[in-house]
Amino acid sequence: xxxxxxxxxxxxxxxxxxxxxxxxxxxxxxxxxxxxxxxxxxxxxxxxxxxxxxxxxxxxxxxxxxxxxxxxxxxxxxxxxxxxxxxxxxxxxxxxxxxxxxxxxxxxxxxxxxxxxxxxxxxxxxxxxxxxxxxxxxxxxxxxxxxxxxxxxxxxxxxxxxxxxxxxxxxxxxxxxxxxxxxxxxxxxxxxxxxxxxxxxxxxxxxxxxxxxxxxxxxxxxxxxxxxxxxxxxxxxxxxxxxxxxxxxxxxxxxxxxxxxxxxxxxxxxxxxxxxxxxxxxxxxxxxxxxxxxxxxxxxxxxxxxxxxxxxxxxxxxxxxxxxxxxxxxxxxxxxxxxxxxxxxxxxxxxxxxxxxxxxxxxxxxxxxxxxxxxxxxxx
Numbered sequence: 341x342x343x344x345x346x347x348x349x350x351x352x353x354x355x356x357x358x359x360x361x362x363x364x365x366x367x368x369x370x371x372x373x374x375x376x377x378x379x380x381x382x383x384x385x386x387x388x389x390x391x392x393x394x395x396x397x398x399x400x401x402x403x404x405x406x407x408x409x410x411x412x413x414x415x416x417x418x419x420x421x422x423x424x425x426x427x428x429x430x431x432x433x434x435x436x437x438x439x440x441x442x443x444x445x446x447x448x449x450x451x452x453x454x455x456x457x458x459x460x461x462x463x464x465x466x467x468x469x470x471x472x473x474x475x476x477x478x479x480x481x482x483x484x485x486x487x488x489x490x491x492x493x494x495x496x497x498x499x500x501x502x503x504x505x506x507x508x509x510x511x512x513x514x515x516x517x518x519x520x521x522x523x524x525x526x527x528x529x530x531x532x533x534x535x536x537x538x539x540x541x542x543x544x545x546x547x548x549x550x551x552x553x554x555x556x557x558x559x560x561x562x563x564x565x566x567x568x569x570x571x572x573x574x575x576x577x578x579x580x581x582x583x584x585x586x587x588x589x590x591x592x593x594x595x596x597x598x599x600x601x602x603x604x605x606x607x608x609x610x611x612x613x614x615x616x617x618x619x620x621x622x623x624x625x626x627x628x629x630x631x632x633x634x635x636x637x638x639x640x641x642x643x644x645x646x647x648x649x650x651x652x653x654x655x656x657x658x659x660x661x662x663x664x665x666x667x668x669x670x671x672x673x674x675x676x677x678x679x680x681x682x683x684x685x686x687x688x689x690x691x692x693x694x695x696x697x698x699x700x701x702x703x704x705x706x707x708x709x710x711x712x713x714x715x716x717x718x719x720x
Contacts, residue, residue: 539626
């Protein structure tokens with residue numbers, strides 16, 4: 341296992357973070373590698389888990405396994421995010437503790453054991469709002485910078501002389517969404533996407549409309565949103581998240597897929613898996629729409645709707661299917677034939693994505709891994 345650091349993607353929409361670095365981890369097989377598999381982690385997975393996963397990729401599958409610590413990766417309490425409460429929420433909790441005579445040692449940072457004790461005593465549900473603050477000064481960017489970080493890593497691999505003609509992206513939930521964003525911004529780069537339960541655009545609760553993440557202590561629910569520098573109130577502000585910002589993040593947009601198809605000589609394959617039920621974050625109807633749009637634009641997209649749980653791969657009928665991710669990866673690879681893609685051919689291209697209120701220019705002709713510029717047409 342080796343770890344590398346390269347330049348990370350700046351936030352070209354908000355014009356900041358131009359000196360970012362991104363760290364990535366590489367596990368090589370003992371024999372000649374069959375290709376590269378990026379394991380794109382969903383929110384909540386730890387660095388240790390991802391490192392073990394890419395080791396299995398190299399040791400058991402014969403591919404080079406890569407995991408990228410992408411922007412805002414550590415956005416859950418399980419892997420490093422800090423929970424912060426507004427003063428009014430702390431006051432609400434202090435009042436409850438006083439009522440039930442539970443001592444709080446530090447009112448600025450209420451401990452988990454306090455929540456557990458109070459949660460068992462109160463009779464009615466209490467909802468506390470909180471902000472999840474990711475590590476490294478990161479913030480919720482809704483997938484775009486995260487996809488670009490992977491493109492920057494691919495560029496670094498090219499410069500290091502790695503074989504990049506057989507790149508596979510594998511991700512679950514948000515990881516699968518990032519995989520589609522990478523393929524959207526860099527066609528002719530990815531051979532295969534293996535996608536478990538991803539969504540086709542940022543869910544409303546990721547945009548501050550409802551909580552993105554919940555923590556339950558019996559009757560106490562902490563409803564969390566990840567800290568973001570975007571907002572949805574002041575339309576004329578430079579950080580207003582408008583229709584154009586959302587459309588560039590839509591990975592089932594027919595007009596954009598048609599644009600991508602013009603630059604594609606080796607269309608990316610997609611093998612997607614989705615619970616055929618009431619998934620609260622990734623809806624089967626959305627995935628069927630995505631499959632249709634991909635296929636109409638000449639892409640090989642195969643959607644597998646899972647109707648029953650099993651003990652082998654899909655263990656629960658819920659978001660993510662409680663899937664055994666390694667078995668899913670291994671079984672899918674067995675049926676897929678390798679087709680080589682010359683990534684360097686794409687280094688000369690430019691694409692233009694109309695996005696209603698904005699136009700996004702994606703340029704691979706400069707010395708940068710990718711240069712993106714925006715022309716704003718209107719403020720909504």
